[in-house]
Amino acid sequence: MEVRARAPGKIILTGEHAVVHGSTAVASSIDLYTYVSLHFSTPSDDVDLLKLQLKDVALEFSWPISRIRAAFPESAGQLTSTPTSCSVENAKSIAALVEELNIPEAKIGLASGVSAFLWLYSSIQGFKPATVVVTSELPLGSGLGSSAAFCVALASALLAFTDSVSLDLNHKGWLSFGEKDLELVNKWAFEGEKIIHGKPSGIDNTVSAYGNIISFKSGNLTHMKSSVTLKMLITNTKVGRNTKALVAGVGERMLRHPEIMAFVFSAVDSISKELASILRLPSPDELSVTEKEERIEELIEMNQGLLQSMGVSHATVETVLRTTLKYKLASKLTGAGGGGCVLTLLPTLLSGTVVDKVIAELESCGFQCFIAGVGGGGVQISFGVSS
Ligand SMILES: Nc1ncnc2c1ncn2[C@@H]1O[C@H](COP(=O)(O)OP(=O)(O)O)[C@@H](O)[C@H]1O
Numbered sequence: 272m273e274v275r276a277r278a279p280g281k282i283i284l285t286g287e288h289a290v291v292h293g294s295t296a297v298a299s300s301i302d303l304y305t306y307v308s309l310h311f312s313t314p315s316d317d318v319d320l321l322k323l324q325l326k327d328v329a330l331e332f333s334w335p336i337s338r339i340r341a342a343f344p345e346s347a348g349q350l351t352s353t354p355t356s357c358s359v360e361n362a363k364s365i366a367a368l369v370e371e372l373n374i375p376e377a378k379i380g381l382a383s384g385v386s387a388f389l390w391l392y393s394s395i396q397g398f399k400p401a402t403v404v405v406t407s408e409l410p411l412g413s414g415l416g417s418s419a420a421f422c423v424a425l426a427s428a429l430l431a432f433t434d435s436v437s438l439d440l441n442h443k444g445w446l447s448f449g450e451k452d453l454e455l456v457n458k459w460a461f462e463g464e465k466i467i468h469g470k471p472s473g474i475d476n477t478v479s480a481y482g483n484i485i486s487f488k489s490g491n492l493t494h495m496k497s498s499v500t501l502k503m504l505i506t507n508t509k510v511g512r513n514t515k516a517l518v519a520g521v522g523e524r525m526l527r528h529p530e531i532m533a534f535v536f537s538a539v540d541s542i543s544k545e546l547a548s549i550l551r552l553p554s555p556d557e558l559s560v561t562e563k564e565e566r567i568e569e570l571i572e573m574n575q576g577l578l579q580s581m582g583v584s585h586a587t588v589e590t591v592l593r594t595t596l597k598y599k600l601a602s603k604l605t606g607a608g609g610g611g612c613v614l615t616l617l618p619t620l621l622s623g624t625v626v627d628k629v630i631a632e633l634e635s636c637g638f639q640c641f642i643a644g645v646g647g648g649g650v651q652i653s654f655g656v657s658s
């Protein structure tokens with residue numbers, strides 16, 4: 272028996288970084304997914320290994336189960352219903368296991384993902400031999416929440432066969448979790464995201480778990496029903512970066528200029544609240560769709576200015592902003608910044624010719640553009656017989 276989980280990536284419409292410091296942010300799932308499949312070895316397989324295949328980066332790792340057992344405390348695998356943080360001691364054991372893998376320097380960012388895997392696997396499943404395969408439609412380390420989608424899909428697959436969740440194992444096709452089970456998946460995913468991000472706000476794993484558009488503040492989520500269908504162009508600058516380092520950089524700026532940064536975060540909070548209220552306004556009673564889009568564009572521009580003041584923009588992001596501005600389109604970075612992806616709102620009445628032109632110009636700079644479906648469902652799982 273095999274279980275497969277798929278969890279969506281996300282875009283942050285407003286509020287990244289500030290959300291780590293308690294401001295409101297608004298985010299939406301996108302229709303690009305990370306898939307995790309889990310297959311337990313049977314005694315007849317005669318293998319006593321835990322295998323992790325990371326297809327997107329063409330790497331495969333394996334550990335003898337005895338090595339995992341020696342690295343973790345006896346309590347591993349006993350605590351599925353109580354998500355636990357990785358202690359300093361366990362982090363040291365994980366670091367030793369990861370170091371032995373000799374991950375190539377160019378792919379060292381993966382070490383945190385492998386560490387999150389080891390923590391979630393040993394905590395939820397303990398010491399069972401298995402093969403876990405990960406594939407993703409998301410670019411990794413680009414601001415579209417690949418780390419959260421990875422943790423949510425992984426936590427879902429790992430929890431699926433435990434008594435902590437109640438699922439119909441005979442269900443055919445994709446299946447969603449019930450409310451309580453989803454909460455548990457989200458909490459475990461947050462523990463994994465902590466290992467990858469350092470100090471995550473929790474917005475990425477929450478939107479990947481629940482899907483749709485959410486407003487999020489200090490760990491609390493509000494589901495939103497938007498009256499505006501947002502069409503977003505996503506431009507990947509292809510400049511790789513690491514969320515943990517960027518979040519830490521903003522934290523240091525906050526320590527150096529606490530009063531100023533408090534104003535910046537408070538301004539972002541107001542921007543996200545205003546965005547949430549515009550998205551909620553009934554249409555077309557109070558504002559026409561075009562008027563709403565114009566206001567959203569202004570909020571996007573203001574949020575980008577504040578992200579610049581946090582020090583997380585990048586020369587390539589500025590190139591995207593300048594290019595889209597030529598076509599009177601508003602853009603902002605999304606996710607941690609420092610390169611990664613940029614969002615551009617494509618107003619409903621914008622002609623297809625203009626969209627084609629702006630995409631052609633951005634792609635001539637070496638960037639990659641795509642239009643993502645915004646606001647689909649959250650994580651799902653599917654049971655099957657493995658081949
Ligand atoms: N499909 C995947 N395969 C392996 N590792 C992954 C995958 N998706 C995410 N990761 C882990 O998450 C890291 C990227 O997370 P992060 O820096 O937060 O960027 P983002 O979440 O914006 O993509 C990767 O370096 C890796 O450790």
Ligand SMILES: C[C@@](O)(CCOP(=O)(O)O)CC(=O)O
Pocket residue numbers: 286287288289290291413414415416417418468470471472473474475514518605606607608
């Ligand atoms: C910068 C931040 O707000 C979002 C990071 O998103 P991503 O990992 O770049 O996709 C961090 C967080 O909220 O945990």
Ligand SMILES: [Mg+2]
Pocket residue numbers: 416417418419468475514
């Ligand atoms: Mg991330």
